[in-house]
Amino acid sequence: MKVSHESPRPAGTAKARGHLRNSAIDAALALCRENQISLTPGRRRILELLASEGRPLGAYEMIDRIAEVTGKRPAPISIYRALDFLLENCLVHRLASRNAYLACGHGHDSKEPIVFLICEVCGEVVEAASPAMRAILGELADEAKFFPRSQVMEVAGRCRSCAAA
Numbered sequence: 001m002k003v004s005h006e007s008p009r010p011a012g013t014a015k016a017r018g019h020l021r022n023s024a025i026d027a028a029l030a031l032c033r034e035n036q037i038s039l040t041p042g043r044r045r046i047l048e049l050l051a052s053e054g055r056p057l058g059a060y061e062m063i064d065r066i067a068e069v070t071g072k073r074p075a076p077i078s079i080y081r082a083l084d085f086l087l088e089n090c091l092v093h094r095l096a097s098r099n100a101y102l103a104c105g106h107g108h109d110s111k112e113p114i115v116f117l118i119c120e121v122c123g124e125v126v127e128a129a130s131p132a133m134r135a136i137l138g139e140l141a142d143e144a145k146f147f148p149r150s151q152v153m154e155v156a157g158r159c160r161s162c163a164a165a
């Protein structure tokens with residue numbers, strides 16, 4: 001499969017993380033400006049946390065991280081509200097198989113078909129998409145007279161470095 005918006009890269013390098021962090025935050029800010037959305041400090045904190053982490057985090061892991069930094073444990077409801085907002089605006093994705101969240105710096109539409117390649121060994125997740133996949137899914141939905149709301153696929157396996165180890 002041709003990966004169009006991001007090519008797989010080694011897990012956890014400082015460079016990769018820095019890049020993801022900047023692109024997720026930049027995409028978020030650009031999108032918010034465009035749509036006149038305000039990124040409140042709470043929403044921004046969650047987005048920055050996910051973007052700098054560069055791997056999926058569960059809501060309770062986020063609460064732990066925020067508590068470490070601020071000394072205060074945020075209420076789960078405030079985390080879920082911020083996540084709902086970020087999900088709606090396609091700044092964050094939810095991985096159903098792990099009940100975890102991942103920042104998205106691609107600035108794409110929420111209906112865009114995407115595939116997550118999830119490494120079961122190191123936990124690295126790569127977000128991928130391809131025009132061919134978009135076309136095939138579009139055809140499938142048309143034939144079934146189906147109107148997709150989200151088109152997210154999760155593929156589990158091993159990343160390049162774990163497969164080589």
Ligand SMILES: [Zn+2]
Nearest residue numbers: 093104106127
């Ligand atoms: Zn995305």
Ligand SMILES: [Zn+2]
Nearest residue numbers: 119122159162
């Ligand atoms: Zn791996």
